[in-house]
Amino acid sequence: DGGITQSPKYLFRKEGQNVTLSCEQNLNHDAMYWYRQDPGQGLRLIYYSQIVNDFQKGDIAEGYSVSREKKESFPLTVTSAQKNPTAFYLCASTRIRAGSTEAFFGQGTRLTVV
Amino acid sequence: SQQGEEDPQALSIQEGENATMNCSYKTSINNLQWYRQNSGRGLVHLILIRSNEREKHSGRLRVTLDTSKKSSSLLITASRAADTASYFCATDAKFGNEKLTFGTGTRLTIIP
Numbered sequence: 001d002g003g004i005t006q007s008p009k010y011l012f013r014k015e016g017q018n019v020t021l022s023c024e025q026n027l028n029h030d031a032m033y034w035y036r037q038d039p040g041q042g043l044r045l046i047y048y049s050q051i052v053n054d055f056q057k058g059d060i061a062e063g064y065s066v067s068r069e070k071k072e073s074f075p076l077t078v079t080s081a082q083k084n085p086t087a088f089y090l091c092a093s094t095r096i097r098a099g100s101t102e103a104f105f106g107q108g109t110r111l112t113v114v
Numbered sequence: 115s116q117q118g119e120e121d122p123q124a125l126s127i128q129e130g131e132n133a134t135m136n137c138s139y140k141t142s143i144n145n146l147q148w149y150r151q152n153s154g155r156g157l158v159h160l161i162l163i164r165s166n167e168r169e170k171h172s173g174r175l176r177v178t179l180d181t182s183k184k185s186s187s188l189l190i191t192a193s194r195a196a197d198t199a200s201y202f203c204a205t206d207a208k209f210g211n212e213k214l215t216f217g218t219g220t221r222l223t224i225i226p
Binding site: 102 | 147149154155156157158159162202204213214215216217218219221
């Protein structure tokens with residue numbers, strides 16, 4: 001079945017640690033996105049990539065980094081520079097440009113700082 | 115920011131009633147989409163309406179778009195308990211950089 005897979009589902013980070021969230025899709029989609037969702041809030045865009053080896057900052061990129069070495073994969077690293085990383089992280093992909101086709105979402109990773 | 119605002123933030127209705135949610139946005143758009151999110155899960159696409167369309171139907175869903183008012187509404191008819199979820203609108207700016215921007219969401223609760 002085609003889809004988008006995020007792992008792990010739950011992640012715990014100690015203060016000062018970097019952690020990497022995985023996002024893989026087998027939909028052959030060109031564009032991939034990372035969003036952050038805080039309790040009771042909407043989605044805020046962290047980073048997005050429309051083609052391999054290229055990505056752009058979203059609205060809240062500080063403290064995060066990404067790579068897009070393969071079309072299928074778009075991992076997100078939450079660095080120690082992100083002061084309030086506890087949140088629900090969602091990865092999405094679209095076939096071509098974002099607005100003209102539906103976005104497919106993973107099931108999310110819940111990150112907690114301990 | 116292009117981020118949209120959904121209204122109301124929360125809505126509770128009896129099963130079988132109709133539910134209406136509204137979305138407002140700030141700049142001209144190419145398309146507007148509605149998504150559904152069950153608690154703690156990813157979002158699921160419901161419907162897309164293009165900027166040159168005024169109304170669109172899909173099953174029990176009806177979406178309207180008023181580009182002059184920069185607003186959209188989502189109507190769910192004959193609601194069911196399984197419709198309980200959060201609903202988000204998403205837009206891409208007409209002269210933007212092809213990113214999808216989400217609103218703040220409406221939390222819908224259907225009371226059996």
